[in-house]
Amino acid sequence: EVQLVESGGGLVQPGESLRLSCAASGFTFIDYWMHWFRRAPGKGLLWLSRIDSDGSGTIYADSVKGRFTISRDNAKNTLYLHMNSLRAEDTAVYYCSRGSYYHFDYWGQGALVTVSS
């Protein structure tokens, strides 16, 4: 059974950093692109970033480019999202997902990140 479990969320102050993790199981992790998304309170889903299967290629939405970094450790079957210079508007539930060609077939339950002083 495919499982994706996010962790690392919490309450941080504006300007601080946080790293989210997404532990994958039930499939061959190295075979798949992986993605991060978020859903802010009262708003819709937003695609944030993609990393290819060996970690050599990454891309970001304009809203997080330069502040967020996606990475993966294929030996640990784990995806990461490093978030720097966090702002109040980054408050959201963050989801990881497995990419299957050009759609997203399995999702984690999400990790809540709250940015507030």
Add this chain to the structure above:
Amino acid sequence: QSALTQPPSASGSPGQSVTISCTGTSSDIGTYNYVSWYQQHPGKAPKLMIYEVSKRPSGVPDRFSGSKSGNTASLTVSGLQAEDEADYYCTSYTGIYIWLFGGGTKLTVL
């Protein structure tokens, strides 16, 4: 990177059909047949319902169908059931490994 346009709400009675639209541009929906739809119940993870415009993953009821015309994609839910009440999001590949989402449509089963 402007979001795709979805109606904020839709509704129907049990057994009826409802269609949710998703409008993009010639740079996304109009060019790529990589439109997918996701269902999200409150507090739950999104679930893939339709991919590549009209394909259904295994386990998704055939009451859910997708289509596309020009720059607009649509999700139709036939034979509405109470458990279909959820938020629905469309997304389209836009090229250069970037994806856009719609703002979401809250489907209410009356």
